[in-house]
Amino acid sequence: xxxxxxxxxxxxxxxxxxxxxxxxxxxxxxxxxxxxxxxxxxxxxxxxxxxxxxxxxxxxxxxxxxxxxxxxxxxxx
Numbered sequence: 681x682x683x684x685x686x687x688x689x690x691x692x693x694x695x696x697x698x699x700x701x702x703x704x705x706x707x708x709x710x711x712x713x714x715x716x717x718x719x720x721x722x723x724x725x726x727x728x729x730x731x732x733x734x735x736x737x738x739x740x741x742x743x744x745x746x747x748x749x750x751x752x753x754x755x756x757x
Contacts, residue, residue, distance in 0.1 A: 698755055705752035712745035 719738055725731050 702752050702755050705748045705755070709745050709748040709752065712741045712748065716741040716745060 716738060719734055719741070724734055
């Protein structure tokens with residue numbers, strides 16, 4: 681599913697104009713913001729392996745969110 685989503689965004693980005701690219705980047709940032717808030721709102725597990733998994737996902741979601749925000753801002757210039 682994630683691969684299909686990535687392929688979909690890649691196709692849209694390569695075949696569309698600047699304003700649609702900005703919209704895709706903004707939508708992606710919103711998606712990762714929602715994923716980040718969902719995992720942080722649920723709290724951390726007492727299980728060490730699950731907690732490490734949660735921390736890893738938080739790092740990934742924050743990084744991807746910031747990446748898409750930066751890409752959208754770069755295109756807006």
